[in-house]
Amino acid sequence: MASLVTCPHCGKRPKEEFTVKGAALTRPAVDAAQDVWFDYVYLRDNPRGAYQEYWHHTSGCRRWLVVTRDTATHEIFQCHDAAERGEVTA
Amino acid sequence: MSEFRVTLSPALGGRAAVSRKGISVEAQPEGTLLHLLVDPTMGDAVRLAADLMAAGLELRPLTTGQWFAVGDTALAHADLAALSATLKPQADIVDQSHGRVRIIVKGKMAARVLSKGTAVDLDIAVFPVGHATTTLFGHISAHVTRIGEDAFELIVLRGFAESLWDELAQMSLEFS
Ligand SMILES: [Zn+2]
Numbered sequence: 001m002a003s004l005v006t007c008p009h010c011g012k013r014p015k016e017e018f019t020v021k022g023a024a025l026t027r028p029a030v031d032a033a034q035d036v037w038f039d040y041v042y043l044r045d046n047p048r049g050a051y052q053e054y055w056h057h058t059s060g061c062r063r064w065l066v067v068t069r070d071t072a073t074h075e076i077f078q079c080h081d082a083a084e085r086g087e088v089t090a
Numbered sequence: 091m092s093e094f095r096v097t098l099s100p101a102l103g104g105r106a107a108v109s110r111k112g113i114s115v116e117a118q119p120e121g122t123l124l125h126l127l128v129d130p131t132m133g134d135a136v137r138l139a140a141d142l143m144a145a146g147l148e149l150r151p152l153t154t155g156q157w158f159a160v161g162d163t164a165l166a167h168a169d170l171a172a173l174s175a176t177l178k179p180q181a182d183i184v185d186q187s188h189g190r191v192r193i194i195v196k197g198k199m200a201a202r203v204l205s206k207g208t209a210v211d212l213d214i215a216v217f218p219v220g221h222a223t224t225t226l227f228g229h230i231s232a233h234v235t236r237i238g239e240d241a242f243e244l245i246v247l248r249g250f251a252e253s254l255w256d257e258l259a260q261m262s263l264e265f266s
Contacts (some may be wrong), residue, residue, distance in 0.1 A: 007172065009154065010155065010223055010224075010225075011210075011211075012209070013209055013210075013211045013225070014226075016226060017209075017226050058228045058231075059224065059225065059231040060223070060224050060225060061153040061154065061223075061224060062153055062224070063153065063154060081154075
């Protein structure tokens, strides 16, 4: 896993300062079908390559971030505050 | 806010200052430490700072919209309530005086010692006087402010204060 994360508020920090919540997925509509919700809650693609996740800067600014990283090369493409965008793409 | 203050024995009460060549570590008096949650859309922060200074407190940037206000003496309950009323609705105060402890690390070697514990670049060019951030020192999360060219203030949760103190004492051993 990527070892240095550039927090938009704090700068470059070691991954030990963060807590990973998991894939940043678009939340289905409240009345979406049960299989759509099942997919959202339980099923993950586990791709080789670009992946977007929620990371919490627990031991730093305590902001929720959206980190886009490569699961194979550990490269981080983008890191922004989760409040900056209402919706995430996945 | 509780009407009664809990009287605590100081978290680092028994610890004499660590004094070595080019570095010292000292516990600060457990006076006042307030957590401020500020609504940036409600007026300017300058007034906020002025109100706090009038109460004998200094501001430390914490994170987006949040600050610590610190002082060496404990504010009386009435003064705290008055300050809280003055700052509303721009800011809300959470009294953390009982929950966090301040430690000063200073001297020519202060940045070198602290760098053993954190990944944050403490060079004065990128971490100037007045700059602050929260980071891990080893496994302990602490808030660090540069309060002078060679002086840093660490704010740590009370329960971790002794552990952090012991680590600072150990990290500075090479300068004894
Ligand atoms: Zn951060």
